[in-house]
Amino acid sequence: MVVAEDPDELLADLGAELAARVGAALPGWVLRCVDSRLPAATPDRDAVMARAEVAARRARREVEVELRALLGSDVDAQRSTPLSVVRAAVSYPTEVLLAAQVPPVPRDGFVSGRFPHDPYGLNPASLRAVHPDLGEVAIAWGAAKAMAHRQRHGTPDEFT
Numbered sequence: 001m002v003v004a005e006d007p008d009e010l011l012a013d014l015g016a017e018l019a020a021r022v023g024a025a026l027p028g029w030v031l032r033c034v035d036s037r038l039p040a041a042t043p044d045r046d047a048v049m050a051r052a053e054v055a056a057r058r059a060r061r062e063v064e065v066e067l068r069a070l071l072g073s074d075v076d077a078q079r080s081t082p083l084s085v086v087r088a089a090v091s092y093p094t095e096v097l098l099a100a101q102v103p104p105v106p107r108d109g110f111v112s113g114r115f116p117h118d119p120y121g122l123n124p125a126s127l128r129a130v131h132p133d134l135g136e137v138a139i140a141w142g143a144a145k146a147m148a149h150r151q152r153h154g155t156p157d158e159f160t
Contacts, residue, residue, distance in 0.1 A: 007148035008075065014141040015071025018082060018127075018134070023064030025131035026089060027056035033093035033122045037102055048100045052093065059092040071141070075148045082138065083127055087115070090122045 034052035042048060066085050070078060097120055104119035115123045128135035 007144065007151045011075060011141070011144040011148045012072065014137065014144045016068070018137050018141045019064055019067040019071050021134055021137055022067055022082065022086060022127065022130065023060050025134060026060045026063055026086075027053075029124075029130045030056035030059050030089070030093050033090070033120070034096050037093075037097055037105065037120045037122070038100065039102065042100065042102075044100075048096060051099065052096045055092040055096050059089050063089045075145060075152065078145070082141070083124070086127060086130060087123050090115075090118045090120075093122055094118065094120060 031049070031052050034049065034055075038045060038048055063085060067082060070080055070085060071082065094117070102120070105121045107119075107121050111118075111121070124130050126135065127138040
């Protein structure tokens with residue numbers, strides 16, 4: 001793990017590390033998502049999984065670029081979160097499953113309303129759900145973001 005004295009530098013370093021780790025973890029996550037929803041008796045299972053591998057590589061390229069842009073931006077310009085970017089990546093396994101005509105899974109009304117583009121219930125609750133190794137660096141990045149923001153803008157107590 002990277003250690004820097006300047007909060008902005010630490011945030012940038014951890015952001016680059018988080019983007020790289022998410023990028024490395026995404027292909028396996030996409031494949032697991034497809035495999036977990038694909039019925040065992042699917043006659044063209046190998047072909048579907050081959051399409052999933054293509055989608056997994058595309059997810060890595062495209063999502064990592066988007067994450068690097070977000071996490072490399074100034075703390076005040078970050079209007080999204082790494083988890084939001086990764087949640088949008090459900091489109092990759094969803095595309096494969098829809099093409100294979102896999103029926104959507106039952107979801108409750110809240111989840112369906114909150115994640116309408118996730119008919120297979122694949123949205124990760126955290127980055128750790130994508131891969132266990134992402135949890136620690138995601139927390140470190142969040143703490144670094146809070147520290148950089150605090151250094152720049154102070155704390156609520158300093159405003160009163």
